[in-house]
Amino acid sequence: MSFPLLTATAALPAVGAIVTAAVPAARRTAAKWLALLVSLATLALAVTVLVRFDPDGDRYQLTESRAWIADFGVRYELGVDGIGVALIGLTALLIPFIILAGWHDADPSPSSQLRSSRGGPNETKAPYKWRPTQGFFALILAVEAMVIISFEATDVFLFYIFFEAMLIPMYFLIGGFGDRAHAGSDENASAQRSYAAVKFLLYNLVGGLIMLAAVIGLYVVAGNFSLQEIAEARANGTLDMATNTERLLFLGFFFAFAVKAPLWPLHTWLPNAMGEATAPVAVLITAVVDKVGTFAMLRFCLGLFPEASKWATPVILVLALISIIYGALLAVGQRDIKRLVAYASISHFGFIILGIFVMTSQGQSGATLYMVNHGISTAALMLVAGFLISRRGSRLIADYGGVQKVAPVLAGTFLIGGLATLSLPGLAPFVSEFLVLVGAFARYPVVGIIATVGIVLAALYTLVLYQRTMTGPVKPEVSAMPDLRVRELVVVAPLIALLIGLGVYPKPLTELVNPAVEHTMSDVQKKDPQPEVEAAK
Amino acid sequence: MENLIALLVAAPLLGAAVLLCGGRALDRAGHWLGTLLAAASFVIAVVLFTDMLGKGAEERTLSQHLFSWIPVEGFQADVAFQLDQLSMTFVLLISGVGTLIHVYSIGYMEHDERRRRFFGYLNLFLAAMLLLVLADNYLLLYVGWEGVGLASYLLIGFWQHKPSAATAAKKAFLVNRVGDVGLSIAIMLMFTTFGTFAFGPVLEATGQTSEGKLTAIGLMLLLAACGKSAQVPLQSWLGDAMEGPTPVSALIHAATMVTAGVYLIVRSGAIFNGAPDAQLVVTIVGAVTLLFGAIVGCAKDDIKKALAGSTMSQIGYMILAAGLGPIGYVFAIMHLVTHGFFKAGLFLGAGSVMHGMNDEVDMRKYGGLRKYMPVTFVTFGLGYLAIIGFPGLSGFFSKDKIIEAAFAKGGTEGWLLGSVALLGAAITAYYMTRVMIMTFFGDKRWQPDADGHAPHPHESPKSMTIPMIVLAFGSVFAGGFFSIGDRFMHWLEPVTRHDHGNSPLSAATVTGATMVVLVIGVALAYVQYGRRPVPVTAPRGSLLTRAARRDLLQDDFNHVVLVRGGEHLTRSLVYVDHSLVDGVVNGTAASMGGLSGRLRKLQNGYARSYAVSMFGGAAVLIAATLLMRAV
């Protein structure tokens, strides 16, 4: 058997997490460097996966398969298609930036040693033994490991386990490491943070439990958990599901993914979680973890239940449209920078889900590209916003003004992040958004037109945010604000370069994704609508 | 030769990248670099132009395929350029006027500490605009289209410390985005109808689809054009855009951005030709805007805003002409080019005046400046004569032709449109004369400003006057050069086609009528402003004047309906999200909590209470058993 590359890609950060967590309390910096190195090594492995992957080859490549829980037909099965490779690449790419951006986020703050505001009342009595820095980076690596294996798993049960297990480190990341910039007292912030963390956990747990029921139901119906086997059996007719069974199972899966994604009206955990978490963790949530939800819709919902997916399409499209418009409108109404980005993300997830369920090649390619591009663009915007917030110590938009004058580079990167969010042509998100819109329009013109309204609203919230924070007279509180430091520039510059690069030349990505999308299209047995006129091409 | 096309775009793009990413080190040489690259672009354009002239009329189209941009199943978007006569005209205008404005900016922005960045933005604008006119498909055009929007956003909001500038920039971008929705829907429609959105295949296949589809595409394109070219109802951003530095106004208004809409319509001529209803709407929009802009221009005391109104009106002429179909395409473009010269000249002149007057923009505080700024006066004056259509100057030829073409449309529409165009010419003469008189003639009305600095009107430096002079040349001679022997028409005909139409009025009649209204307009303005002293504070004015000062209340409408309504909508949605969507979930949680709290009270810890429940439960069980037995 050849080298288990996929296992290694997932296992490396997992091992890294354990080692990082074990670094002695005093060696905080060593832990940071260790985490960074591990994440970079993971990136190298992910690149290897990317290189070894042949877009035009088999549907699932680099497969691994071992018996695991033989009694229940659970196998340790890994394999990637183009979409998975792209998202693994995105994850491995973003984690080093997240680690670098959060370099100082988990340093014990001077106040926390005196009167620790986190960890509950016991900690004031206990001597300061907790190692937040090690924990923070270890948790990030743990999330990375779980996300990567979720993208790789082709066994439904294996996927489910890591899909759910992800919640544990995320819960601690949200609840344990809050944004230091908050309005009000420490106690207030602590209460809000735990509220956000619990809300995150409850929403996702409920989704996960419903999915568990569906997973078990799937086993009862199909007799095993293997994605490939079930899909194959369904395709050649050996596995016949009753219509209602299929629909119920589909709904069970979809609900969990819709919570994770998040789709209106299951979205309210996201603004809380993103608002209260530190900026890098917020990026981790929206750019990495939530992608598992949309990815799983594409792989599991469409792959396992094509008929039910088609059955549910109208409702899902309406919900996606509501997400797009509603998220954008709410973003306009936010007073908190991070919550604004969160609502913008909800709008963008609406686009992704729209692209997946319009079931056209353009829509699904666009949705996949959107996942990658949204990850990069939100990371850029959110991380710069995090740098901004850490300087002023406030998340409220009204507390800023005229930053452009004192910190032009920060303002410039913020603007580019914002422009990416509003899908300016030339930047990567445009490609994906336009593909989704075209894909939607080709099959459901009205849906496409309504979704297009979203791009105006996107401009509105982005520009209002930029105007209120960056332009105008310099507020006294921001007048001494330093511009981006080298570490921060190292974080932002590559992201922006990627945004521009993928905006101008997205071909490598589309070529990676296209064959996978073709497979998905054949799963659901849908053909693209043909143009009315066969123009000479 | 065709490999040079990419360089046209690449040169200013490189400049933008270097200037914006480069550090302070470039502060001293940055503006030269920017100007040089703009000039390089112009030189390349000229080279390509001469090459093009050397070919036969039908072989002049060049194309360059760079790379495949978005290859997705059934969806091919390429980065490819197409340079034909229409594009060439624009490229020359954009890079030429653009270069002049760069030169002008060297002087105008001399004291601005962020000059390097300004030049970066100018270069970016140039690159985007060139991309727009060079693209060989609608999607790439869309990139340029939005790129222009971005650059104008950056330029209008260049003085970001002024909240009004930042707001104006945002407004411009947003209104343009509304138009962009039209363009993207048009592209989607093309994609679903034709399976492609490259110019060639789409424009060739227009005959194969229904008129309804074409009308839909046409109307969507018109929406896009309205946004970018500041046509009613999306014109509101243009007046506010005057918050930007004056070269920006010149660049946006004269040569480039606002003419993009005209380009789009003329480029998509085949689509509009197949959709007469869409064409009718285009002409109506053009005619309405023509009057709208002119009326607004009459009332404004801010010199730049008056010129902005005039721009709106002139673009209205072009849109009107473009809406006339093959009769008008050529004249739309011709007016566009001549307008590019004289309006750029006028704006640069206005900038020069402001430069000498401590950035004062209120014309009521000018007066008698002709003695202090002779060069500005002369160039501005030539621009003035050109725009009102003084015989022999550029505007005369181009505008006259449009009025003629409007009549040639035929039928009631023709008469109506022609009359509106004539009326517009009269108002143009009126408001331009007003601007001229208030600025350069009459008494000195300037006063020390709040800080006690009395303005010392003076002529601007060479770097500013030379571009004005060059543009003045263009204003004077371009029209004649183009019209003699119908040169321009023959040049563009292979692309746009041309149709003479059958005008109910002879060319001479139209010219005569134009002259008459011209004289009336000038005379009215003279009577009102030349004979009497101009009051420094604006009189209250008639209802129309007051409405026109407020952009005919369109902004107020927007404010009340869109801004205020939007604010209420978002605020109520935030509330809904918090209390309804979140509330349902939290309510479930809270009711669970409440229920468990109530249930918890049952667990009061008294053994006897538990005993009661046990006995009660036992009783119920026995009862159930008995009942089941009984049944």
Next chain:
Amino acid sequence: MTQLAAYTTSTGEAVQFWVLGTVAVIGALCTILMKKAVHSALCLAGTMIVLAVFYLANGAYFLGIVQIVVYTGAIMMLFLFVVMLVGVTAADSLKETIKGQRWLALLCGLGFAVLLFAGIGNASVTQFNGLGKANAGGNVEGLAALIFTKYVFAFEITGALLITATVGAMVLTHRERTERAKTQRERSEERVRAGKHLPPLPAPGVYARHNAVDIAGLLPDGTPSELTVNKTLRERGQIRDVSTEALDDLRALEQRSADRLERPDLRGTDIGRTEEASK
């Protein structure tokens, strides 16, 4: 005796049933309604004796005797013994402190009775066999034969149970001394040091309400002599009236229960609070 086990019941048995049955029910009711535990115990004992008679009437001679000897004789004495240990003054308050408990209890009791009656009524046992055959070899012998054959295992286990219960009772009531017991000397020294004169309690097991130190001695003619009472006893407050103490205890107990029931809820509002905070 054998006729009692016949197929029909005699009139005498019917009379006996209705008379003694009434007594048993009254005794049972008194058991639960008497204020004092002693009275309850006595009433229960009465009921049990009646039951013993019923056992005998039903041909369970062995059980009837056992009921009298073991139950009424031993167990009820045990009860009385404990009542004495706990103190006769520890009267039970019949005031109900748990809201609705009494009504619920009555409802349960009544419901239970009705259900059982209904169940028995439904069973329609109109004929019965009588124990003539089973008791032919003597009741005790019959029982013994069953116990040592069919139920021998259960019998052995009950033995173990009894042993366990005995040991358990000893363990429960045995107090392990964790420290050296104070000697009488130490106690008296402590008392002197405290300077307080703790009057003795009334003697246990009697219905004395106070320690009676102020009761004057009787002169030979039967009149009480105040001289026999030491004045200092009164001045020191050495007269200890326990009845008020007992009543106070009772009141305190009721108060405690009431307090506990109406204890304000401190939890259960967490979600609302954090929700407020996040606004």
Next chain:
Amino acid sequence: MNPVNYLYLAALLFAIGATGVLIRRNAIVVFMCIELMLNACNLAFVAFSRMHGNLDGQIIAFFTMVVAAAEVVVGLAIIVSLFRSRHSASVDDASLMKL
């Protein structure tokens, strides 16, 4: 008279005992009520024994007595130790089952 009447009597006594358990707070009285309930059961067993014509019912009643004796021993011991520590024989006072 039908011996079923014994069963009715047993049922009545049982119900009375149950009510007593529920309304009395003195642990000793509660115990007595439990005894009453056990005795009521015993009566029923004895009556059944007569009805069925075999001695099994009596055996069960016998075992019940034994178990009741054991229970009383342990229960009273518990009451005594409770009284020692709390100076009260009220079952409400021993309500440690609460949160």
